[in-house]
Amino acid sequence: MYRGQPIALVIAESMEAALGxxxxxxxxxxxxxxxxELDAKGTRSLLQAEATKYFKDFVAGNPEAAIAAAPVQxxxxxxxxxxxxNPLELLSTVAEWDGEKLLVHEGTQAASAMRxxxxxxxxxxxxxxxxxxxxxxxxxxxxxxxxxxxVFAAVAARAVSRPxxxxxxxxxxxxxxxxxxxxxxxxxIGAERDGRLTGGVHLVRAQTSRFDLMPxxxxxxxxxxxxxxx
Numbered sequence: 001m002y003r004g005q006p007i008a009l010v011i012a013e014s015m016e017a018a019l020g021x022x023x024x025x026x027x028x029x030x031x032x033x034x035x036x037e038l039d040a041k042g043t044r045s046l047l048q049a050e051a052t053k054y055f056k057d058f059v060a061g062n063p064e065a066a067i068a069a070a071p072v073q074x075x076x077x078x079x080x081x082x083x084x085x086n087p088l089e090l091l092s093t094v095a096e097w098d099g100e101k102l103l104v105h106e107g108t109q110a111a112s113a114m115r116x117x118x119x120x121x122x123x124x125x126x127x128x129x130x131x132x133x134x135x136x137x138x139x140x141x142x143x144x145x146x147x148x149x150x151v152f153a154a155v156a157a158r159a160v161s162r163p164x165x166x167x168x169x170x171x172x173x174x175x176x177x178x179x180x181x182x183x184x185x186x187x188x189i190g191a192e193r194d195g196r197l198t199g200g201v202h203l204v205r206a207q208t209s210r211f212d213l214m215p216x217x218x219x220x221x222x223x224x225x226x227x228x229x230x
Contacts, residue, residue, distance in 0.1 A: 004175025066199025087138020
């Protein structure tokens with residue numbers, strides 16, 4: 001579905017055997033046009049309400065009227081590039097099963113979210129999943145959600161009935177977890193001459209996955225930071 005998506009996993013007794021076996025996998029793709037920038041040909045735009053039911057647009061008061069009535073008005077567009085966090089410590093996990101119960105050792109910023117995600121992905125009760133994370137390690141937001149390598153390790157461990165350790169290679173870190181997508185922020189503000197804000201609008205466009213929509217919610221922070229109609 002996207003460049004860098006893992007499509008196969010080799011389980012072996014040693015790193016050398018795993019690398020050797022992985023090199024024997026022959027993969028062929030049909031060539032299709034790519035569209036990865038906000039305004040690229042072939043992209044499609046969705047309103048946040050169409051993308052997900054979990055993040056609602058935040059509206060308070062009548063910001064348009066407040067801006068129009070303000071003696072000072074400001075409007076600017078800001079763009080941020082895509083950014084990939086790549087901490088020194090690689091993504092890694094150890095998964096093992098005890099009957100129907102799964103134990104995962106992994107540095108994470110959201111152990112409860114990982115636990116719930118694993119239960120949903122694997123179709124097992126939440127009570128059967130335990131995530132142990134005494135240390136987070138390198139993160140920068142990279143360990144804030146469930147990444148595919150954790151599920152792969154769990155599936156592999158269940159398949160061989162043995163603990164499985166999986167470390168994501170450095171070159172695959174760019175594809176194996178979340179990143180900060182490119183975004184465009186249109187900000188309009190109305191204010192008194194003494195600097196007090198009276199109203200504002202913060203509109204965001206951002207990259208997201210075609211098959212797993214995740215909207216950018218940074219505008220919610222703006223609405224909470226200032227005592228005005230935002």
